[in-house]
Amino acid sequence: MYMKIKRCIDFVLSFVGLITLSPLYIPLIIAIKIDSKGPVFFQQKRIGINKSYFSILKFRTMKIDTPKDTPTHLLDDPEQYITRVGKFLRKTSLDELPQIFNIFIGHMSIIGPRPALWNQYDLITERDKYGANDIPPGLTGWAQINGRDELPIKVKAKLDGEYVHKIGLWMDIKCFLGTILSVVKSDGVVEGGPSNTEKENESERKRKKSS
16 A cells, blocks of 8 residues: 555655756756766666666766766776766765656656666675565665665665565655765765775676676
């Protein structure tokens, strides 16, 4: 029952968000176009509910020669690819604003596990253990306010599982309020570096695939 209510909330709030935030889009679009060559919006293949595919929308924050389908924190030197405007957008999470449209049309929810890249096989497999692939992915979620990019894959998937187990209005409110605090503090954002545990997991996946 709550999932139907949740979808109604998502629809109403995303519709309101599209209207009220529309004046903010214009200066951001102009800034992105002036700052670097390439499209204003960035589309990427992501994992949706029941491991279906959809194209996530973001404001482009990186140069057009950036390696495709690679999480930013797994790039050797991500700073060389991020544009000047992109740094601001990522720090403030304004690059995520176009995902309001993904929510409006039903690809995503406001709260839920962050949608994995189509080739993040380790994360997808771990989430299967907790049923976290069986609900709509979210703009933000329980793992997002408890570490974000700093989290190892197994920990991230377990937190996503906790959200699935406790899913409800109060849990969504906690995630929403926690997200506001995390954005203000820029908690858990990692733009690269060997300390990130996901890099080790990604390297292991590539090794297994090539062997």
